Amino acid sequence: MADKYKIIGPLYDFLNVVYGGKQFHKCKTAMNNDLKADDTILFAGVGHGRDAIDAAERGAKVTVVDLSATMLKNVEKNLKGKNFKHPIRLVHSDIFEFNEVGEYDQVVANFFLNVFPEDFMFKVMQHLATMVKPDGHFVVGDFHYPSGNILSKAFQNVYWYIAVGIFTVFAKNAFHKIYDYPKHIEAMGFKVTKSEDVNVLFVPALWSMKAQRKEVIKPQQKDVA
Numbered sequence: 001m002a003d004k005y006k007i008i009g010p011l012y013d014f015l016n017v018v019y020g021g022k023q024f025h026k027c028k029t030a031m032n033n034d035l036k037a038d039d040t041i042l043f044a045g046v047g048h049g050r051d052a053i054d055a056a057e058r059g060a061k062v063t064v065v066d067l068s069a070t071m072l073k074n075v076e077k078n079l080k081g082k083n084f085k086h087p088i089r090l091v092h093s094d095i096f097e098f099n100e101v102g103e104y105d106q107v108v109a110n111f112f113l114n115v116f117p118e119d120f121m122f123k124v125m126q127h128l129a130t131m132v133k134p135d136g137h138f139v140v141g142d143f144h145y146p147s148g149n150i151l152s153k154a155f156q157n158v159y160w161y162i163a164v165g166i167f168t169v170f171a172k173n174a175f176h177k178i179y180d181y182p183k184h185i186e187a188m189g190f191k192v193t194k195s196e197d198v199n200v201l202f203v204p205a206l207w208s209m210k211a212q213r214k215e216v217i218k219p220q221q222k223d224v225a
């Protein structure tokens with residue numbers, strides 16, 4: 001299968017920094033803080049993997065999956081000279097061919113779901129959810145759904161459409177509006193228990209959220225999100 005990230009892949013981390021300074025990394029690692037040593041964590045569509053490296057540095061057992069050989073080469077580059085309690089496991093695969101059901105304390109989709117058209121994105125989300133342990137967490141980091149006053153919404157939309165425009169041209173990603181991830185997470189039977197906004201130029205342009213299956217959430221947690 002053609003590697004859609006062959007052209008833009010090598011520039012991916014650089015573009016993140018140019019476009020958002022340290023804020024993309026902040027968003028991608030926001031939910032790593034609660035990880036415990038030996039937790040199992042999956043990064044789907046990992047890209048260059050700095051978020052996965054952060055998790056491995058915390059002692060987690062990390063698996064990363066990506067369809068792009070270019071992206072995985074960059075993970076290997078970023079891994080050079082690093083040693084962890086548990087070495088990171090790299091898997092070159094379409095996420096739909098990766099089926100480790102109920103294996104992970106945390107399944108992470110950072111800037112991954114936005115690659116797909118909406119109906120397909122929901123299927124990807126459901127597939128990822130199957131790999132979360134019964135009491136585990138599903139994490140999504142991505143562009144913030146438009147919120148706040150008119151200026152804030154305008155900024156969030158422009159910020160997204162510039163990014164998606166570039167990735168539609170260079171990586172053939174789907175061109176679509178910003179997804180309302182909490183709504184989709186709820187529809188899947190999960191509840192967002194923690195959410196963090198990440199500002200770009202004082203506007204919440206990115207966000208990260210963590211969700212759990214509704215039936216395992218303790219009553220006092222149900223009011224958090």
Ligand SMILES: C[S@@+](CC[C@H](N)C(=O)[O-])C[C@H]1O[C@@H](n2cnc3c(N)ncnc32)[C@H](O)[C@@H]1O
Nearest residue numbers: 045046047066067068071093094095110111112
């Ligand atoms: C926009 S990048 C996000 C990379 C990274 N997670 C981040 O936060 O920067 C999307 C990634 O998903 C990968 N990808 C796209 N479709 C995939 C699929 N069906 N299975 C696995 N990985 C896929 C791409 O190769 C790319 O690395």
